Amino acid sequence: LLISRLNLSWINFHPLFLVWPSALLRVLKHLLPLASNSDALVHLYTSSQTKGFHLQIHPDGRVDGSPPRTVDSALIIKAVSAGHVRITGVKSKLNLCMDRNGHLFGSSSFSEEDCVFKHTLLENAFNVYESRTHRFLVSLGRVKKSLLPNRNVSYFSQFLTRRNEIPLSEFSATRPREEEIFDNYFEPCVGISSGGVPEGSPGEAGIDPCFPTGE
Secondary structure, three states, X not given: OOHHHOOOHHXXXXXXXXXXXXXXXXXXXXXXXXXXXXXXXXXXXXXXXXXXXXXXXXXXXXXEEEOOOOHHHOEEEXXXXXXXXXXXXXXXXXXXXXXXXXXXXXXXXXXXXXXXXXXXXXXXXXXXXXXXXXXXXOOOOXXXXXXXXXXXXXXXXXXXXXXXXXXXXXXXXXXOOOOOOOOOOOOOOOOXXXXXXXXXXXOHHHOOOOOOOOO
């Protein structure tokens, strides 16, 4: 289904694939949906024009975002039915779930009502995940919205799937690994929780300084 929605006509004319058919197979392997039963470890990355985060599920059930990939942002996305997926934290072993108000949380028990999401691939190649029951999009933004026809999807509801590059041995460590070091850089919104306002960062007129209005 994913391949059928992509323009792969260039493959027929690229000399690399005429000489080495195995190279084509490797490319197609990366294009196949990761929302399958392959148990591939991935990270869901979302960003605005100024900042980006990986969705994390903590062992205590909190769901938030981290700029670098961490062991808490490593996820397994598995299909439960056609077009619907279950998202599980590798480190926490908790299911990503949503309540009726659109707030995200991690749960050790799997619920068809709260923990199944409809996966949609947008025309811009980003992924969105909509609660099958509550109809809100999975989002790290403050405002919870549904997926509506002919309406723009907010920044922090659109995700790119990134393959895991954290060694499996680090998943037994007590502290998460940061894959990047930000020299001379301060990000006041690191570790934001889904829909939460960072402490010590009050916004004017109640506006979340980390998530501008509409995100």
